Amino acid sequence: MNNRILKLKSQFPQDTSNFLILNNTNITYFTGFNGAAALLIPQDGENVLYVSETNFEQAKHEVKNAKIEKMNRGENLFQKISQHTEISVKNKLSIDSISIENWKILTKLVNNGNSLAVSSNIVKGLRAIKTSDEIELIRKACKIADIGITTAYEIVEPGISEQEVMAEVEYAMRKQGSNGVAFETIVTSGANSAFPHGTCRRQTIMDGDLVVIDLGATVSYYRSDITRTIVAGKISGKQQEIYGTVKATQDLAIKAIRAGIKAAEIDTVARTIIGRTGFRDCFVHNLGHGIGLDVHEAPMLRPDSDDILEEGNVVTVEPGIYIVGFGGIRIEDTVLVTKDGAEKLTNAAYTLQTN
Numbered sequence: 640m641n642n643r644i645l646k647l648k649s650q651f652p653q654d655t656s657n658f659l660i661l662n663n664t665n666i667t668y669f670t671g672f673n674g675a676a677a678l679l680i681p682q683d684g685e686n687v688l689y690v691s692e693t694n695f696e697q698a699k700h701e702v703k704n705a706k707i708e709k710m711n712r713g714e715n716l717f718q719k720i721s722q723h724t725e726i727s728v729k730n731k732l733s734i735d736s737i738s739i740e741n742w743k744i745l746t747k748l749v750n751n752g753n754s755l756a757v758s759s760n761i762v763k764g765l766r767a768i769k770t771s772d773e774i775e776l777i778r779k780a781c782k783i784a785d786i787g788i789t790t791a792y793e794i795v796e797p798g799i800s801e802q803e804v805m806a807e808v809e810y811a812m813r814k815q816g817s818n819g820v821a822f823e824t825i826v827t828s829g830a831n832s833a834f835p836h837g838t839c840r841r842q843t844i845m846d847g848d849l850v851v852i853d854l855g856a857t858v859s860y861y862r863s864d865i866t867r868t869i870v871a872g873k874i875s876g877k878q879q880e881i882y883g884t885v886k887a888t889q890d891l892a893i894k895a896i897r898a899g900i901k902a903a904e905i906d907t908v909a910r911t912i913i914g915r916t917g918f919r920d921c922f923v924h925n926l927g928h929g930i931g932l933d934v935h936e937a938p939m940l941r942p943d944s945d946d947i948l949e950e951g952n953v954v955t956v957e958p959g960i961y962i963v964g965f966g967g968i969r970i971e972d973t974v975l976v977t978k979d980g981a982e983k984l985t986n987a988a989y990t991l992q993t994n
């Protein structure tokens with residue numbers, strides 16, 4: 640955690656004496672603590688973590704790299720910070736992100752918007768490149784997600800409901816040590832599977848239905864993300880054919896990944912392959928996204944992305960084909976970007992068939 644703070648300090652914008660972290664996930668990134676109001680990182684001197692009375696004792700117990708400052712009930716965070724910190728044009732306060740409401744409060748307090756700056760990209764850039772500690776946690780979260788998918792292969796059959804599948808896969812992951820779902824689990828079947836972010840229903844899965852299962856686990860705040868598509872019962876030729884296209888697309892997209900390549904190019908690879916099969920308009924989302932403390936973070940694998948892939952990025956690769964009335968097929972894995980390629984961190988089997 641201290642290395643992360645040192646890296647941030649080395650990238651302070653010009654004239655910045657203090658960096659204020661308000662985004663909760665960013666605070667966790669720098670302190671390992673979830674539940675503080677703000678983290679002040681001065682170029683010189685002690686870091687200060689502002690914590691409500693509720694979480695004060697816990698923060699004192701858990702946080703090693705900042706002084707814990709108790710926020711009393713009714714006390715204004717920005718008033719406190721502006722009183723304790725010299726903020727001027729020559730000693731700017733940079734902020735990772737701030738709401739319009741809080742910006743108004745803060746500019747009034749320091750009486751000079753010129754002494755404030757918002758720079759979200761610095762922390763975003765740091766977080767995009769994972770350290771070995773972070774990769775280990777994501778690896779664990781991926782192994783647990785694999786178990787969630789394995790469970791789905793075992794239990795999906797005509798007659799079970801989407802809700803039941805969701806409950807079983809989440810239970811299996813919890814038992815393996817997941818701290819919680821990485822995002823709302825998606826289990827969609829039949830025509831509903833054509834909606835990439837369809838809601839899980841009490842609907843019974845029918846013979847021949849496509850079933851899309853998109854899930855993730857969390858380990859020490861780090862997340863994983865995997866999707867498999869299964870058919871309950873009898874598989875049709877059309878389902879098999881589209882599955883083959885999606886799988887081949889994912890294989891080639893993952894093969895194209897390496898440090899130094901534009902993230903947008905990987906999306907193009909996938910979109911081109913799907914386009915050749917006539918399903919271009921059926922791939923209705925981006926190819927993938929970075930993942931870590933947030934389920935969606937930098938870098939983004941999409942056509943308009945400016946990101947260049949770097950060693951240590953962890954991204955998803957998730958092509959899909961969605962046909963209204965027929966259903967959808969998506970295959971997704973979480974992968975680590977390496978110098979010469981990509982390493983899959985999720986490793987569940989690829990098959991339309993249930994066990």
Ligand SMILES: [Mn+2]
Pocket residue numbers: 864955957971
């Ligand atoms: Mn995803």
